[in-house]
Structures are given as structure tokens and as C-alpha cells.
Amino acid sequence: MEPGLERWAYGALWAALAGSLALRAARRALGPGRGLVLPLALLAGLQSLCRACLPLPLGLALAAAAACLLLWRASPRRLLPVASRAVLVTGLHSAFAGCDSGFGQATAQHLDAMGFRVFASVLDPQGPGAQELRRSCSPSLTLLQMDLTKPEDIKHVLQHIQAHTNSTGDLPFPCLAAYGTSKAALSLLMDTFRSELQPWGVKVSLVLPGYYKTGTTCNPAFWNQQKQRLVASLPQELLQAYGEDYVEEINRQFIQFMKVAAEDLSAVVNSITDGLLAANPAVRYYPGQGLGLMYFIHRYLPYFVQDLFLKGFFINPKLPRALRQGDHNDTKAA
Template sequence: MSRAVLRRAEPHRAEPSRDGSHGAPPSPARRRCRCRCPGGSRCPALPSRPSPIGGGRSRPAPLPRRAAINGRGGAGERQRRGRAGPGIGTGMEPGLERWAHGALWAALAGSLALRAARRAPGPGRGLGPPLGRGLVLPLALLAALQSLCRAWLPLPLGLALAAAAAGLLLWRAAPRGLLPVAGRAVLVTGCDSGFGQATARHLDTMGFRVFASVLDLQSPGAQELRRSCSARLTLLQMDLTKPDDIQRVLQHIQAHTNSTGLWGLVNNAGFNDTIADAELSPLGKFRTCMEVNFFGSLELTKGLLPLLRSAGGRIVTVSSPAGDMPFPCLAAYGASKAALSLLMDTFRSELQPWGVKVSLILPGYYKTGTTCDPAFWNLQKQRLLASLPQELLQAYGEDYVEEINHQFIQFMKVAVEDLSAVVNSITDGLLAANPAVRYYPGQGLGFMYFIHRYLPYFVRDLFLKGFFINPKLPRALRREHHNDVKKA
């Protein structure tokens, strides 16, 4: 007979109890598991009781169906999920866990409410849009992170991770302390209209000594600045495509700020008058965009660097998301803004030892200057059609160019008129003790950059076409054109 059979036939031997006596096995009432699972005295962790027949050992009581499928009982399930009872896993009950995470959210809500109450606008403080506008996505991500922590991590570790994420959110929501103006001097380019004009007016009300460059001293924008601003504001005529204009402005600013240095330079002037495919855009438009948006800003910045270094000042440059993403029909403008953004990132790294801080502004779609003037864009369309070679015009079709122009005009009709978010970002870049490297004023930019950074290329291209301009196929690619060719 095998050993297994002999063992099963062995009679039950009473083990000595704690008081040294040899007695019968404990009664079912005293056989309770320490893990307090629903199985009670039938818990598989308890030793088996002797079978009443034959003195052998009986099989353990069957587990509930769910526990049998998972391979563990209720206590084991709680331990696997990090929410075990006392003495197992985290050592905290689920109720206590809910209270801990709830307290974290309560503290976060209270801190955000307190910060929102402290953001009431005051004299000389450009505080921008309401606090909660840019916190919807971060709060949603925090809620998702907290759910994952509760499901897969022990309570102390999950709570610590969620608290760290909440602290980061509070730090981002905190308004940065602004430095005193104290008669600092700032040069703002492109003040005829749009961001430049609004920024020059706002900085003048804050007490800055503003040098505002315009293309024409008699333009409506220049006249408006003369009427609405104080005597501290000085208008300067400058065309960034003309080196003589740049040198004249440099000499004027150096003569008036040589003793104190120049605190800030706002590179705002920009140019774009072509909305078309890269193949349809004249080469001269590429050169003009590069001259204004890149080379002009480069020459002006290099000329002012000695004054900026002496003051430990700021360089704030208005670029565009078109320099980061391949917006259709903006090849000339986007290429110049991409070069400008990379140049300013290089300046930021190189000027850091001098204490000069460099920031980029990447605004959304706003109504500035001629961007929302249908007459202007219709005129540019006619000039483009007149300049196209006949071969290109036959391949793309005149209706293709007209549709692009129409879609752009329709897109700009919903552009934002309130420029305060951009102006406040520029102000923060000039006066914040630790300004951000990049500012994204405008609605939907966070979602747009998320798609651009994390999704496949074909998804990015489809999104930009659906969001901005998505014309029909060029004439040579249409089916009806092929049918006409076959008939001929």
C-alpha cells in the first residue's frame, strides 16, 4: 500500500493545546479565520478538520463561484487591488480610502477658489482670462490619474502620486508675481494695429516708457496711439525690410536708454498676404515673409542686445502655431515663423547666462489688422491668379484658388476679437519673475498641440484640413476632368 493511502488511513491525532492538554479539535464556533473573509469557518486558509468517517482528512469547503474563478477569496481579492483589510496590503479600509481621496479633492478645490479670489484685477496687473478656463483638461487628467491610482496602487503610494499631481496643477494655476514697472523702457514693433497697438496702449497705462514702431506715422493706428496714450509713448517709423529704418530706430533708442538700458523688446511685427498652396505661392512672397518675420526681427534683436544685456531684460516674440504645425495654404508664413521660433529658442539658451529671459507667444486665431478684411483677401486672390503660369492654372483650376480664399474668409469670421489674452501673455513675459518659455493664448490650442504631438501624421493632417482649410481636389485630379480628356 502506498504512503498516500497509509496517510489517509491514519487516525486523527490531537495536538497539544496552549495549556499543554491534548484535546479534541476546536469546535466550529471557535474556528474563525483571521482574514475575516465571507467564508468564515470554511476559509481555505484554515487547516482541514478530520473526517467523521475513517478518521481521515476531509476536503476543504468549496469556494464561492466568483472566488473559484479568480483563484482567491474575498480577502485575497482586496489584497490584489490594494484595498485589503487590517494587516494586509495597505492596512486601510475602503471607506478610509474614499475619505482620503475626497479630502485631497476638497483641499484642491479650496486652493483653486482662494487663488481665483485673489486674481481680482488691480492697477497695472494684466491678469487675463478667468482662472478656470485653462484648467478643464488638467482637472480631467487629474481625475483619471486618481482613478488609476485607486484601482492599481496601494493607498499611500496612490495618494502621494495624486497629491503630487494636484500640487503641480496648483503651481501652474498660481498667478506669477509681477516685477515693478519703475520707468522701464520697452520697444514694441508692429503697432499700427492688432496685438502691437493693444500691447503698446496697455504697457503705457502700466507706466512703461514705450517706443512703438509703425509703418506709417500718419496711419489710423498711429493717430489712435497719439490720442489715447500719455507723453511717455514715442512713435517711431520703421519698415523691417529696410536696414536704414532699423539703424535709425536703434540709434534713437540707444540715445534715450543708454544710461538705464532697454528692459524689453516685443517682436510683434509680421507679414502674410498669401493663402495658397506652396506651389501656387510666388517665390517673392516667401522672400517677403522671411524678410519681415525672420531677418528683420533678427537684425533688430541683435542690434538691441547690448542694451538688453545691460538691463538683464526680456525678449518677447509673437510667433504662430503655423510655425509648429503644417497648416495647409500657409507655407510661406509658416516657414518664416518656424525659423523665428527656432531663432528665439536659441537666443533663450545663449542669453541665459546674461540674465536675459526670452519668451514666445503662440496665439490662436484673432481678428487683427487685415486678417478679417474680405476685400483685402479678394484683391490678393486676383493678383495671385494673374501671376500664375498658364500650366499651373490649368492643373489646379481657378475655382480651386477661389474656394481656398472663400474658406479662409469664412474661417476668420469666427476669429476672436478680444485681444486681452495675448496682451496679458506679453505683459507676463515682460514682468513675471520667472516667465514661461512659451505662452499659448487662445481657445483650443491645448487640444490642437496634443493631436500634433501624440497622434499619427495622417491624423494630424486630417485634423488641420478639417479645422482650417480643406478645398476640393485640383482640377487635374477630378474625375470629370479625366472624362473630358478621354472625349477629346
């Protein structure tokens, strides 16, 4: 194949790509420019490989397919108008959090600023979290007292919303069995809802955030208090088998891990907003650095790789006292 023809063919591909990007930018139908740097660099690298290793027709076809994929990813998701939409925001991280702090409060503020009619559940309508929402949000925001563990609260809130509107995880984190179980159950429930509600035109998305600093969960005093409650409530035989130093080490690792928690909640809030307004929302959102990789490892790689990853980057429990040879022998002698 003549080098001149090859240069002309690939040059025409880049010209067509540049023209498409410029046209979309003029129509303001293009995502952030900084997000295009890496895809364009990868496309240039792929083109070099195609030119070096493949005949012109096959290489050009592969490069053109990659360019089409880049254009598709560069286009912002089509969002539905906010119009007069209403949304109920409950505790997004914990049943006991509500919109008093964390994800719930940040989401309520963001959606209110976008023009939604927001119903925000709070545990204490007179607490500092509720006062902050009254101060920072528009008069259309409605605060509703609700504890998600109390059915009567839920019923009251639903009745209020119906009267004021037109009605029409799952990663196996070590030492977080109850938390992981609840998230896995929630994930399966949302998958079921998505299937059952699809004929009604209702789309269901699940937001699985990474580790963020919300409420008291990033306060060392909170974890120390949890540790003391756990030690005080454990049966003596179980505490003897594990050892108080085992609990102390787990607590130390939790406190160490919380130091890497992200403070900026905007990625989670943006995922929730996209799920509400996108014409075709994602089934799952993974806001948080490296979270997509974590779920990929969990879903597609062998179990021993999952275990190594979790122990290397999350919590690596020490051996319980009863399984440590020296301590085990001392216990038997006693």
C-alpha cells in the same frame, strides 16, 4: 483598512488643502477663484478612484501629489516690477502692420498703462492708428516710424532707442506655405537666441497666437483682392493645371474660416506681458482657443492624424483641375 481611518486620512488632506488655499487667498497670492473649480473637481474624482482602487498609503500619496500640483498651478506667476523698464513694440502679426492696429497697438496701450516706457513702431506717424495711440496713451509713449522690410528704418529706430535709454510656429497650415515657413524659421531663431543669450541672463519667449481679427486679414475684400492678384500673376500653364475654381474654393474657405477669428486680443497681450515681467517666463505661449491642442497634435501624433485634423478644421484644398479625371481628359482633348 478601516473605513474610519481612510475617511480621516483623506479628510485631513482636504483640510490641509483648504487651509493652504485660504492662507494664499488672504495673502492675495492666489489666482482667480473660477479657475480652481475644474482642478478641484478633478482632484475629487481622483480621490474617489484612489479610495476605490488603491491601498490607503499609495492612494493618499497620489492624491497628495495631485493636491500639491493644484496648489502650484493656483499660485499666480511671480512678476518682476515694471520700474523704469522700456520696451520696443513692433509689428507682432505682420512686418507691414507695426502698432498701427491689431496686436501691436493693443500691446502698446496695455504696456503703457502698466507704466512701461513704450517705443511703438508705426508705418504712418500721422495715420489713424498713430493718432489713436496718441489719444489713448500717456505722453511717455514714443512713436517711431519703421518698416521692418527696410534696414535703414531699423537702424534709425535702434539708434533712437539707444540714445534715449540706458543700454545694457510652426504649424504646416495648408495653402499658407510662405507664412508657415516664416513662422517655423522664427521659432528656430528664437530657440537659438534663447540658448545663446542664456549665459547673459537674457530670457527669450515666443508667442504663437491663434486666429484673431487684426487689421485687414479678416476683411473679405482683402482676400478677394489677394485672389485676383494671384490669378493675374500665375503663369498660364500653372493656372490651367490648378484651375481658377481651385483658387476660388481656397479663397471661399479662407473667408469662411475668418468668421471664427477672435476679436478680444487680451489673451495675446497678457502673454506678451507675462513674457516681459515673469521671473521665469514660459518658453512658448499659445494664446487662443484650442491652440495648445493643435500644437500637441502637430508635435506628438502621427502625420496622418495631423493631416486629418488640419483638413477637418482649417483648409481642405479641392483636387487641382489636372488631377480631376473628367477635366484632365477634356484638357488633353483640347
